[in-house]
Amino acid sequence: MRTSPSLRLVTAAYVADLSDSVARAGSCQAKTQIRVGLPDDSTAWVNCAELLSAPETFTLWRQELAGWLHDRYGEAPERTTAGYVMSWYLSVPAYLAALLFHHERRVPSLRPEHLAFRKSRPRPHPDSIAVLDEGFVCLPDDPAAGTPNATVVTDERALAAVLRGRFTAHAAQFVSAFGKTVRFGRRTLWGAATDALDNWMWLAGRYGGDEVAGVLDAALLLDDRFEPLTSASTLRPVTDAAGHTRWTRRRESCCFHYLMKAGQGVCETCPRVCPKY
Template identity: 30%
Template sequence: MSITAPAPGALRPLPASPLAAAYTRLAEVFPSLRVEEVRPGEALPEGAGWTRADRLAAGGAELDAFIAWDAEQVLRDYGQAGRPDVIATFGLHRYAWPACLLITLPWFLLGRVPRFPVDQVAYDRAEGRMAVRTGTFACLPDDPAAGMPGARVVPDEEALRDEVRAAVAEHLEPLLAGFGPRMRRRGRALWGMATDELVESLWYLGHLLGEEQRVMTELERLLPGATRPYVGTAAFRELTGPQGEALPTRDRASCCMFYTLRPEDTCVTCPRTCDTDRVSKLTATAATTA
């Protein structure tokens, strides 16, 4: 039986949730994305814009409808149809970028790493909402939440990083399998994209939180290389601006395919963008946000 979605704002973080503080902070600095925790015994919302992550992973009609949204948006905004594999790539990006934050932001802010299998997450992309059913989470021995139901205590920071890598992989792997055939990618190419979504979503939030450097440091520790299935490292590096200022950048492990719509307007972290163009783009962005 289909369950009618609650009205916007009807779901609220649980007062006793070990993750609520992180999701509240997310909404404060990035109002375009809200995470709502489903109460015990409640079903994930459906209908009225909601899409279940497990149904996207299944690769059927709900995935087709999800990708159709991207096809319509590209045609409307750019006046041309995107290639089917490009549209599917955009669709995965627009799900995976916020989905990674469900795990990485509580880790960064609270030192707590939740597990969200795909059947525990729903997404309303039009309203910028994700609904989750919080279950187990990993934390350190001195965490005040270590005695809460669902807590799994791990011995140290590296063990907690192992939990982050495992939790993100657990959530994304079924989705990569669902989106992959439509994207005409597999294996390393898909995990390269997953690596980029993990890094760039938290990096962006670090900037909003005023903690960009700490985020970059933690991501470098999280992805030092040889952490399969992820591809490469966090890949941060520093360029020098025209006034001698430091300009952080990174080299993506995958291509987002935006160049197929606007070849002259590649992303600043795109492997196709040379350092001279990166400096120009980064200094222009800094000037407009100053």
């Protein structure tokens, strides 16, 4: 069982608060800001449950994105705006979950009503994420075990199962809501959900300074295909002609970025060109 070094070095009183846990995990990354609770001025924040209950709001989000893509690339194909927003939304629960699991061995609530995000400008991607519930699931040796906000599970495999289940439940609501607004099939939507979970667990390790630990966490979380997710972790090492080894993965969904420029090839990890392995 792996316990976060940051947890072992502080007192139980200090780590009982999820805010402290989020602050520690967030300090290890520079990708997206995370917090517990909303700031006093929360007008720019979007609650995930409210967004999912009004699917037409996704169309407005895509229109914002289309304006930015037009300014940058001169065009904004419908499938590209849909692919971007699909990936961006799913990154909200996936990034938060991966960060806290990797650095703290904790799983927060991922219910849509307990998550909110703020969009950046002019590129309207989520640049900050807030969890609105202070409860979390942890391991028996977590210093906060036994405190009111903590629910204890037996081991890391059980903790990974909690994360996977909570993320999948959130993703199911997204697939239902977003699927009404786009011409994507369920396989594409669930492929994007699988990508979000596998990719962010990997990147939590890479951005935190231990890429291999992130790869191992992804393997723990997705050691098999858990329907409706579309695959186990697809991470694998590859060696180039110079003998340098790096990690890569085969995506389960396409971002459709290639549609914005005639003759532009797809990503090397795209399922359109990358064989299954």
